[in-house]
Amino acid sequence: MTNKQHIIDRFLSYVRIDTQSDPESTSTPSTMKQWDLANKLVDELKVIGMQDVTIDEHAYVMASLPANVPHEVPVIGFVSHFDTTPDFSGTNVNPQIVENYDGKDIVLNKEKNIILSPEYFDDLLQYKGKTIITTDGTTLLGADDKAGITEIMTAMEYLVNNPDILHGKIRVCFTPDEEIGRGAHKFDVEKFGAEWAYTMDGSQIGELEYENFNAARAVVKVEGKSVHPGYAKDKMVNSMYIAQDFINSLPRMETPEHTEDRQGFFHLSSINGDVEETILEYIIRDHDLGHFQARKEMMQDLASEICSQYDRDLITIEITDQYRNMREKVEPVMHIVDLARDAMEAVDIEPIIKPIRGGTDGAQLSFMGLPCPNIFAGGHNFHGKYEYVPVESMQKAAEVIVKLAELTAKKYE
Ligand SMILES: [Zn+2]
Numbered sequence: 545m546t547n548k549q550h551i552i553d554r555f556l557s558y559v560r561i562d563t564q565s566d567p568e569s570t571s572t573p574s575t576m577k578q579w580d581l582a583n584k585l586v587d588e589l590k591v592i593g594m595q596d597v598t599i600d601e602h603a604y605v606m607a608s609l610p611a612n613v614p615h616e617v618p619v620i621g622f623v624s625h626f627d628t629t630p631d632f633s634g635t636n637v638n639p640q641i642v643e644n645y646d647g648k649d650i651v652l653n654k655e656k657n658i659i660l661s662p663e664y665f666d667d668l669l670q671y672k673g674k675t676i677i678t679t680d681g682t683t684l685l686g687a688d689d690k691a692g693i694t695e696i697m698t699a700m701e702y703l704v705n706n707p708d709i710l711h712g713k714i715r716v717c718f719t720p721d722e723e724i725g726r727g728a729h730k731f732d733v734e735k736f737g738a739e740w741a742y743t744m745d746g747s748q749i750g751e752l753e754y755e756n757f758n759a760a761r762a763v764v765k766v767e768g769k770s771v772h773p774g775y776a777k778d779k780m781v782n783s784m785y786i787a788q789d790f791i792n793s794l795p796r797m798e799t800p801e802h803t804e805d806r807q808g809f810f811h812l813s814s815i816n817g818d819v820e821e822t823i824l825e826y827i828i829r830d831h832d833l834g835h836f837q838a839r840k841e842m843m844q845d846l847a848s849e850i851c852s853q854y855d856r857d858l859i860t861i862e863i864t865d866q867y868r869n870m871r872e873k874v875e876p877v878m879h880i881v882d883l884a885r886d887a888m889e890a891v892d893i894e895p896i897i898k899p900i901r902g903g904t905d906g907a908q909l910s911f912m913g914l915p916c917p918n919i920f921a922g923g924h925n926f927h928g929k930y931e932y933v934p935v936e937s938m939q940k941a942a943e944v945i946v947k948l949a950e951l952t953a954k955k956y957e
Pocket of ligand 1: 625
């Protein structure tokens with residue numbers, strides 16, 4: 545559909561711009577450097593012929609492709625984020641292009657002996673013969689989610705240049721700060737004006753997701769009583785032992801390392817303690833809303849049980865909800881998932897529909913009134929130096945976007 549070199553050039557022009565976000569910052573975007581790419585995207589959207597190109601004070605970039613059919617078609621949208629994770633450097637990204645991949649080790653950095661090997665990352669083997677873009681082993685790549693932006697931009701350009709392909713009105717949005725969980729926070733759903741949208745932010749080719757975790761964090765505070773150890777009999781209360789009792793009372797197998805698919809978990813992410821006070825930090829995850837609530841109650845119940853052995857409430861738990869499973873918002877409009885599946889099949893991709901063991905911006909957007917499943921962007925090994933993306937996967941994703949536009953118009957004929 546599109547020229548391969550064109551897609552490579554476009555992708556490289558994005559990943560060479562450092563757009564790392566920063567969770568410590570309270571502004572939006574969280575880092576000034578995100579403006580560099582945001583402004584470039586504005587220019588490019590205008591150049592390819594998009595309409596109503598806007599950028600707001602928080603660097604959200606939006607644009608429209610007007611309908612070219614006379615009948616009413618729901619407005620659909622495509623969304624990607626331009627920031628990269630704070631977990632790994634995105635400065636001076638120096639991509640390498642491996643053409644006609646032979647299925648063997650890829651040396652990312654000879655000097656530092658950093659190898660991208662199919663022995664460890666066996667997903668690589670499905671891309672034999674493809675063109676793979678990797679890092680030089682010192683930074684991340686930024687395919688998360690500049691691959692998504694590349695695909696949306698490429699698809700829009702293609703639709704502008706091929707007016708014989710019929711479609712309704714399409715909206716696109718590029719957002720800052722997804723990687724710090726705020727990509728949807730300042731998203732103006734009303735201004736966007738789409739009936740539904742898709743984030744182009746999944747991984748492997750074929751991925752289609754409309755279920756994610758319900759998520760909360762819990763801070764468990766255990767109070768002890770510090771007394772001189774030599775005179776402590778019947779007086780000292782060591783908060784660390786009580787914390788240990790609490791930890792051990794939770795089901796040991798319901799942890800990230802023992803669960804998969806739709807199984808939820810408690811994850812103890814940190815312990816900080818001394819005799820006087822111990823703080824435990826947990827995250828709670830479950831796809832099922834009922835099970836999720838039960839997990840939160842279980843923590844409170846176990847705490848009261850332990851407290852009942854003492855004459856005061858030694859344990860207090862503060863639980864904060866983080867995000868919810870978008871499934872309840874998408875299921876009533878399942879045709880939007882069906883359309884995405886049909887679009888994939890129409891371009892010979894086998895859809896891989898599975899629950900996300902995490903969250904997406906689309907989940908937040910779904911609860912803000914914009915149902916928003918997630919489609920593959922093609923990259924692998926996000927957030928680190930082994931990140932890579934096959935160019936052909938980006939091409940296919942762009943084709944899926946074009947097909948989705950076409951099929952949506954057809955469905956409402
Ligand atoms: Zn992403």
